[in-house]
Amino acid sequence: MYIYYSTFVSGFENAVKDFLIKSLDKTKIVLLLDGLVVYTTTTDVNKVKELRFVNNTFILIKEFSDKNLSLDLMLNELVNNAKLNIPVLSVRQKTFRIITSKENQLSAVDNTLLIKLEEKIKYFTKYRTNRKKPDIEFWILLRSEGRGFFGMRITHNHDSAKSLQQGELRPEVTNILCQLSDMNKTDVFLDPFVGSGAIPIERVKINKYTRVIATDNDKKLVNYLQTNVQRMNLKIEVYNGDALVLPSIANNSIDKIVTDPPWGIFNKKSESELNIFYTQMLQSFFRVLKPGGVAVVLLGQRELFLDLLKDFTDKFILEQNFSVLISGKKAGVYKIIKK
Ligand SMILES: C[S@@+](CC[C@H](N)C(=O)[O-])C[C@H]1O[C@@H](n2cnc3c(N)ncnc32)[C@H](O)[C@@H]1O
Structure with missing residues (x-):
């Protein structure tokens, strides 16, 4: 069973919590933050990715919490210490990129560390990197309260702006x-x-x-x-x-x-x-x-x-x-x- 996190419109925490419980089986809310919820469910991943009341849903690979947390600290930990349990959802997915985001803005990171993490993911998955149009995206997401999430996005940008x-x-x-x-x-x-x-x-x-x-x-x-x-x-x-x-x-x-x-x-x-x-x-x-x-x-x-x-x-x-x-x-x- 995967641990998921979904981002959603800030302010709708209680509504999203209720809808998750109503829409999915045996949902357990692990953490509810402003605009982000971490949860588990026994519902199949293919149904989880169809939820329409969230912006994006990810399978959680690693979670971080530290008041001095930064994207580079997370990257460093992922490269040097973390065991990466990367789920394989489809054998057709072969390419990936890593997106780094701080407080909802795409944010640059140490390129050497980024390449090292790409190498580590390649080694474990046999995927290839494609920074332009990949099949899969891994997101390193840093929030203002010092919480960070590393996950694999399972939703597509269904209706882009x-x-x-x-x-x-x-x-x-x-x-x-x-x-x-x-x-x-x-x-x-x-x-x-x-x-x-x-x-x-x-x-x-x-x-x-x-x-x-x-x-x-x-x-x-x-x-x-x-x-x-x-x-x-x-x-x-x-x-x-x-x-x-x-x-x-x-x-x-x-x-x-x-x-x-x-x-x-x-x-x-x-x-x-x-x-x-x-x-x-x-x-x-x-x-x-x-x-x-x-x-x-x-x-x-x-x-x-x-x-x-x-x-x-x-x-x-x-x-x-x-x-x-x-x-x-x-x-x-x-x-x-x-x-
Ligand atoms: C905020 S927009 C709605 C946008 C819509 N929810 C969407 O996603 O496209 C408000 C709408 O109200 C309409 N409107 C303004 N005054 C109105 C009135 N007195 N009676 C009916 N429609 C009105 C405008 O033409 C506009 O399309």
């Missing part, structure tokens, strides 16, 4: 948002600020549903998404509409809303404008949600939105909230339930 549209959420974020809504096959699901469609597209991919509705007030985006949905043959109903009114959605008709409304940073809305906007949004959500219906909302505003929710205590229960970092920006995720 290049293939995302501007403002489009990454799949690991949309996956967590959808999962937080407690998905159910009877769900009538709505994303009223749909943009590129990342949230409803993830929703239809990961679980059964009854209806998935997507709306946006930008006609161009709606046209684009309609074409995309047709091309991908997805059962998503896409409409043009104002989320503050939702004219085509009946009262008490929606089970789940999962959405990413404008954050107010880029379109420079003032605080009072945002207050009015989010108030109207919550009124509109209250109208269309069924009693007990859930809304999961991702917002760049924290204090403002939490303050605003105080005016809605007769309408919504705030069940969970997370302070997260999305593409380096502080954001909040709120799960509210209609009373």
Whole structure:
């Protein structure tokens, strides 16, 4: 049984811990850090690498903990002392490279040590080095609290930033948002600020549903998404509409809303404008949600939105909230339930 570690969006620690336990068999959480979890499971490695709510997953080869830890110290230990138990997952994998990362930034190391570690890996595995396009990557990862991990990456860069549209959420974020809504096959699901469609597209991919509705007030985006949905043959109903009114959605008709409304940073809305906007949004959500219906909302505003929710205590229960970092920006995720 391997020990794994996965990186994920900082701030979602408790959600990721719960999802791991739910998604994998006999999961034991060994260590939970900001944006990184170490765990064991009896589930097959091929299923572990398919988890969509994490950024990357690695098989742990060696762990380090020392307040004076550096990448070179880790490299030195790996070259000179460590016994390297390198897993072989596929006989087709023949080439590798070593990536060194400090506090989430790729970071240069002593090249002589790096070459020595490459030689050691070659000796034990018979793999060849390929620094440009390898089959396998070994990562030496150093974190700010003096913890380090050496592991073999088992996930591929499934959706690299290049293939995302501007403002489009990454799949690991949309996956967590959808999962937080407690998905159910009877769900009538709505994303009223749909943009590129990342949230409803993830929703239809990961679980059964009854209806998935997507709306946006930008006609161009709606046209684009309609074409995309047709091309991908997805059962998503896409409409043009104002989320503050939702004219085509009946009262008490929606089970789940999962959405990413404008954050107010880029379109420079003032605080009072945002207050009015989010108030109207919550009124509109209250109208269309069924009693007990859930809304999961991702917002760049924290204090403002939490303050605003105080005016809605007769309408919504705030069940969970997370302070997260999305593409380096502080954001909040709120799960509210209609009373
Ligand atoms: C933060 S973006 C959503 C991005 C989306 N989650 C994605 O991954 O592509 C917010 C979206 O809300 C839309 N929007 C802004 N005001 C709106 C309103 N009053 N009604 C409906 N949509 C609105 C914008 O056109 C934009 O597409």
